[in-house]
Amino acid sequence: MDLFWGTVLILLLPVAALSGWWAARRSGRDQRHAAEVRIPPEYLAGLNYVLNEEQDKAIDLFIKLLEVDNQTVETHLALGNLFRRRGEVDRAIRIHQNLIARPKLGAEHRALALLELGTDYMRSGLLDRAEGLFNELVDKDAHAEAALRALLDIYQQEKDWQKAIAIARRLESATGERFGPEIAQFHCELADEACKRGDYSAARQRLQDALENDRNCARASLTEAGICRMERQPAAAIAAYKRVGRQDPNYLPEVTGPLLECYREIGRLPEYRDYLREVVGTIGGITPLLCLTSLTEELEGRNAAAALLTAELDRRPAVRGVQRLVEYAMAVADGELQRSLNAIRQMTERLIQGKSVYQCQHCGFAAKSLHWKCPGCKSWNSIKPVFGVEGE
Ligand SMILES: [Zn+2]
Known part of the structure; x- marks a missing residue:
């Protein structure tokens, strides 16, 4: 018998004893006999099933043994929880369903059992059933916050973004917690769906909604820039990509390449070089630096590019930068030196490979x-x- 089943038996022992006492009282014995606590034979039979690893039979017996009243409900709930945590969700469901089926169950205990059963259903992927139970709890205003959080999870799994937005708003007013960034992401998901349908005007509206809920939603700006490019508006795309850098500089590596293409389209590469210089000077990052290096090479020649890269790498070393520097050196080297440089280039390649x-x-x-x-x-x-x- 493993530790878990040992715990179950210990948990049930006082309940079994109690039900034995009740049985004694009901059978009309006097008070002296009633005080004698005896373990009912069903409990011993259950123990036997557990020892013989016939766990389903053991559970059936325990459920029968545990007359549901206010004193044993907590035990049922604890037992159901134990099963779910152990990954035996079917057993947890049986225990919680058995609880709910009892007509005498009080409203508070019934709500708690519904919450547990909903969690069981979620765990076993029965999202529709879980949704029904959690909605019932919200309607009854019982464990409403926990139910709303579970519903938010369900609608995200189902990719029902409209419902997810509505639930997040209810949670915001129920808890005072801010859900703006999540709501913005849900609007971005809706924008992506609209883009897939080719409905760019609906997508733009969704992105506007996203930014209203979270003005630092870099994803909304990135998606908007993508739409602008699709609609051949490079100048508008540039404005949206630059907004990404202000909203969350972490995403600058995502925009430097597309920005280069947009600036090339409108023929204003020197303006982009100035922007990149500012980014490299203030925020850094090897992707913007390599983009600036390529652009400097294109506009001013390889020597200027190599000088810039050397100076910046001295400040902030990065393997990808060293790799580019070695490539520049290889282009003008020959013989033994070129072979050595090639070996270094391969080493840097291995350093970043698979990272x-x-x-x-x-x-x-x-x-x-x-x-x-x-x-x-x-x-x-x-x-x-x-x-x-x-x-x-
Ligand atoms: Zn994570």
Whole structure:
């Protein structure tokens, strides 16, 4: 018998004893006999099932044994919880359903059992059933905050962003907590859906809603810039991309490449070089620096680019920068020197190969591409580019 089943038995022992006492009282014995607590035979049979690892039979017996009254409801709830935590959700569901089916259950206990059963359903992926129970709790104003949080989770899993927005708003007024950044992400999801349908005007409206809920929603600006490019408006795209840098400088590496293309389209590359100089001077990051280096090479020649890169790397070393520097040196070297430089280039390649470019700032989840919702901890907007010598 493992530790878990030992816990279950200890949990049930006082209840079993109590029900034995009740049985004694009901059978009409006098007070002296009633005080003698005896363990009912069903309990011993249950113990036997557990010892023989016939756990389903044991549970059936315990459910039968535990007459639901105010004194045993807590035990039922604790038992159900134990099963769910152990991953035996089907058993937790049976226990909680059994509780709810009892007509004598008080309103408070019934609400608690509904909350538990809803959580069981969520755990086993029965989202529709869970949704029904949590809505019932919200309507009754019983455990409403916990139910609203669960509903928010369900609608996100179902990608029902409209309902998620409505629930987040209710949570905001119920708790005073701010859900603006999450609501903004839900609007961004709706904008992405509109983009997929080719309805850019609906998408723009959604992005406006996103920014109204969170003016620092960089994702809304990035999506807007993408729409502008689709609609061949490079100047408007530039304005939106630059807004990303002000909203959250972490996302600058996402915009430097697209900005270069937009500035090239409108023929104003020197203006972009000035912008990049400012970004590199104030915020840094190897992606903007490499973009500035390429642009300097294009506008002023390779020597100017190499000089700029050397000076910046001296301030903030980065493997990707060293790699570019070695490539510049290789272009003018020959013979033995070129072979040595090539060996160094391969080493730098190995240093950054396989390194995750993005990481969740909440749970540390490492990713190769940008996700707006962390696949690990499910939080929004927490995955950012990795900074440091081997990263940005
Ligand atoms: Zn995470």
